Amino acid sequence: xxxxxxxxxxxxxxxxxxxxxxxxxxxxxxxxxxxxxxxxxxxxxxxxxxxxxxxxxxxxxxxxxxxxxxxxxxxxxxxxxxxxxxxxxxxxxxxxxxxxxxxxxxxxxxxxxxxxxxxxxxxxxxxxxxxxxxxxxxxxxxxxxxxxxxxxxxxxxxxxxxxxxxxxxxxxxxxxxxxxxxxxxxxxxxxxxxxxxxxxxxxxxxxxxxxxxxxxxxxxxx
Amino acid sequence: xxxxxxxxxxxxxxxxxxxxxxxxxxxxxxxxxxxxxxxxxxxxxxxxxxxxxxxxxxxxxxxxxxxxxxxxxxxxxxxxxxxxxxxxxxxxxxxxxxxxxxxxxxxxxxxxxxxxxxxxxxxxxxxxxxxxxxxxxxxxxxxxx
Numbered sequence: 254x255x256x257x258x259x260x261x262x263x264x265x266x267x268x269x270x271x272x273x274x275x276x277x278x279x280x281x282x283x284x285x286x287x288x289x290x291x292x293x294x295x296x297x298x299x300x301x302x303x304x305x306x307x308x309x310x311x312x313x314x315x316x317x318x319x320x321x322x323x324x325x326x327x328x329x330x331x332x333x334x335x336x337x338x339x340x341x342x343x344x345x346x347x348x349x350x351x352x353x354x355x356x357x358x359x360x361x362x363x364x365x366x367x368x369x370x371x372x373x374x375x376x377x378x379x380x381x382x383x384x385x386x387x388x389x390x391x392x393x394x395x396x397x398x399x400x401x402x403x404x405x406x407x408x409x410x411x412x413x414x415x416x417x418x419x420x421x422x423x424x425x426x427x428x429x430x431x432x433x434x435x436x437x438x439x440x441x442x443x444x445x446x447x448x449x450x451x452x453x454x455x456x457x458x459x460x461x462x463x464x465x466x467x468x469x470x471x472x473x474x475x
Numbered sequence: 476x477x478x479x480x481x482x483x484x485x486x487x488x489x490x491x492x493x494x495x496x497x498x499x500x501x502x503x504x505x506x507x508x509x510x511x512x513x514x515x516x517x518x519x520x521x522x523x524x525x526x527x528x529x530x531x532x533x534x535x536x537x538x539x540x541x542x543x544x545x546x547x548x549x550x551x552x553x554x555x556x557x558x559x560x561x562x563x564x565x566x567x568x569x570x571x572x573x574x575x576x577x578x579x580x581x582x583x584x585x586x587x588x589x590x591x592x593x594x595x596x597x598x599x600x601x602x603x604x605x606x607x608x609x610x611x612x613x614x615x616x617x618x619x620x
């Protein structure tokens with residue numbers, strides 16, 4: 254829905270509400286015998302979704318996306334993302350394109366060198382498993398998908414020391430844009446409910462129990 | 476139709492028109508493509524629209540390595556302090572927007588296409604979608620008295 258149709262549907266709703274409200278206040282004037290109509294008070298502080306962020310409209314053309322200026326004529330020469338994504342495997346988040354699958358299926362062949370279209374990436378297939386203290390599945394970091402896109406020096410040593418479990422990583426650091434969060438949540442797939450299992454992909458053993466907190470173990474009111 | 480109802484309809488239409496005008500004035504949240512970067516360290520101040528860099532468009536043509544390892548773009552929106560002087564010297568965008576690998580630098584409006592006044596930011600990042608600042612864990616010492 255674009256801005257104008259949104260404004261129109263919003264104003265229609267206001268118009269109807271205004272009509273009902275008017276009609277109702279006249280009905281109340283009409284006499285004491287008319288049963289009083291009760292309306293729930295739905296106003297600012299008690300709107301139903303105070304904090305829920307609405308999912309954004311998908312893949313809008315540049316002129317309608319809110320960051321490009323439609324007054325700038327060249328904006329209308331920029332490509333519509335959906336035109337570029339035709340035929341690429343889809344996903345449910347980010348650009349709504351599965352970039353890893355697109356490479357694996359040979360649907361895309363981005364250059365590894367600025368000028369040489371035949372240069373090949375140096376792909377390394379090494380999975381790093383990171384056990385997680387919480388109940389979510391353990392994290393598997395796959396070097397293969399990363400080295401398809403990135404070079405070792407993009408991560409080593411600035412973001413990660415190249416040694417298994419030598420780096421302290423936590424979800425909070427990731428959400429603050431550190432560690433995996435340098436890329437994930439910005440360009441590579443975002444951090445949201447639909448993506449947790451892409452990183453948290455190794456199931457816990459069947460008999461795994463979350464460790465009890467010290468406060469519970471020492472609880473005097475037990 | 477009674478005159479009362481007519482009056483109601485009229486009143487509601489006026490309110491409706493006012494609401495339409497009001498809604499048009501309300502700033503709409505941006506709905507741009509995930510990973511679009513607005514770069515505006517200097518552009519606004521020099522009377523140019525901010526530059527918009529589309530990751531989706533470039534990653535179809537180049538792997539991250541080309542820009543972030545070979546060309547030395549740091550992983551930080553606005554962090555590269557890009558200027559036109561550097562671009563015409565063949566650095567940053569100028570490594571490709573030179574009339575050889577891609578169209579040349581005289582196409583000012585292709586890059587300078589952002590809404591005036593938009594601050595430097597990374598569009599659609601997870602951090603921006605959080606309702607409150609990200610959770611910071613307790614330090615081991617916080618739980619002991």
